[in-house]
Amino acid sequence: MVSISKQLGKDFAVEVSNIKISPDVTEDDIIEIKSLWSQYKLIIFRDQEITETDLVSFSRYLGDLEIHVRTEYLSPENPEILYVSNVMENGRPIGILSDNEVGWHYDQIYLPKPAVGSLLAAHLLPPNGGNTEFSDMTSAFKSLPEEVKEKISGRTATQSYEAFNKAFSVPTSQEQKKKSPDIEQPLVRTHPITGERALYLCPGMTTQISDMDPLESREMLDYLFEWSVRPEFVYDHQWKTGDCVLWDNACTMHRRGAFDSSEERWMKRTTILAPEELAIPF
Ligand code: OGA
Ligand code: MN
Numbered sequence: 245m246v247s248i249s250k251q252l253g254k255d256f257a258v259e260v261s262n263i264k265i266s267p268d269v270t271e272d273d274i275i276e277i278k279s280l281w282s283q284y285k286l287i288i289f290r291d292q293e294i295t296e297t298d299l300v301s302f303s304r305y306l307g308d309l310e311i312h313v314r315t316e317y318l319s320p321e322n323p324e325i326l327y328v329s330n331v332m333e334n335g336r337p338i339g340i341l342s343d344n345e346v347g348w349h350y351d352q353i354y355l356p357k358p359a360v361g362s363l364l365a366a367h368l369l370p371p372n373g374g375n376t377e378f379s380d381m382t383s384a385f386k387s388l389p390e391e392v393k394e395k396i397s398g399r400t401a402t403q404s405y406e407a408f409n410k411a412f413s414v415p416t417s418q419e420q421k422k423k424s425p426d427i428e429q430p431l432v433r434t435h436p437i438t439g440e441r442a443l444y445l446c447p448g449m450t451t452q453i454s455d456m457d458p459l460e461s462r463e464m465l466d467y468l469f470e471w472s473v474r475p476e477f478v479y480d481h482q483w484k485t486g487d488c489v490l491w492d493n494a495c496t497m498h499r500r501g502a503f504d505s506s507e508e509r510w511m512k513r514t515t516i517l518a519p520e521e522l523a524i525p526f
Pocket of ligand 2: 351498
């Protein structure tokens, strides 16, 4: 039976024990994980020894899996796995995000049906740094001044993968660009399971609040970006060998911290889709 062994963030992020990420997990365990996932937004599984096929099989119990648009960074054997890494093989990076600066972001906020979760497994860690910070955007929204909540509720904003890639990653190919054009999403998102509202924006990809004077939009976004990463909303995950982290991608954003680029870091991620009827953010 899965149990919580520690609460790590203020209102979110728990470490669980008594669970091995494997295809042999029980149905009850999956029910419990799904419930902890939406309740706590971030689950840390420790001391895992997982193969790629285990990671894929286990992730499938949580939902259908996305094949990421950046096909050049997929595992050659298991395309459901995206490599996040600075490791080079045959003169080319095997993974996305390398060791450069990474800004705060929601995975796939730029897609019409963004994934609701990501399961990230530590495969190879640098001796220091390379932490991942997570921000609880439900609490960030809840504690905003009422007049700000009123001002932003019911609005949409532009989300741009291109802007993120320009600032923090490498450009997409023409074909990938066609699959990830700028789009509008609700600025405050209602969680498809809990019904709670969360800020749905991120410094890495949110460029403009729709139907708002550009200057006012800029000021509001800057205010919200700063607000949403206040220390009380952030949990900073310092990775240990064997860690695997599952996050709720409908109400948390994240960013990787710096690490020494002469060290290798290699993470493996599956990307979990929402059930079709809950897939479009509202
Ligand atoms: C990701 C991501 C950060 C990290 O997998 O989506 O942003 O710390 N990873 O590797
Ligand atoms: Mn990410």
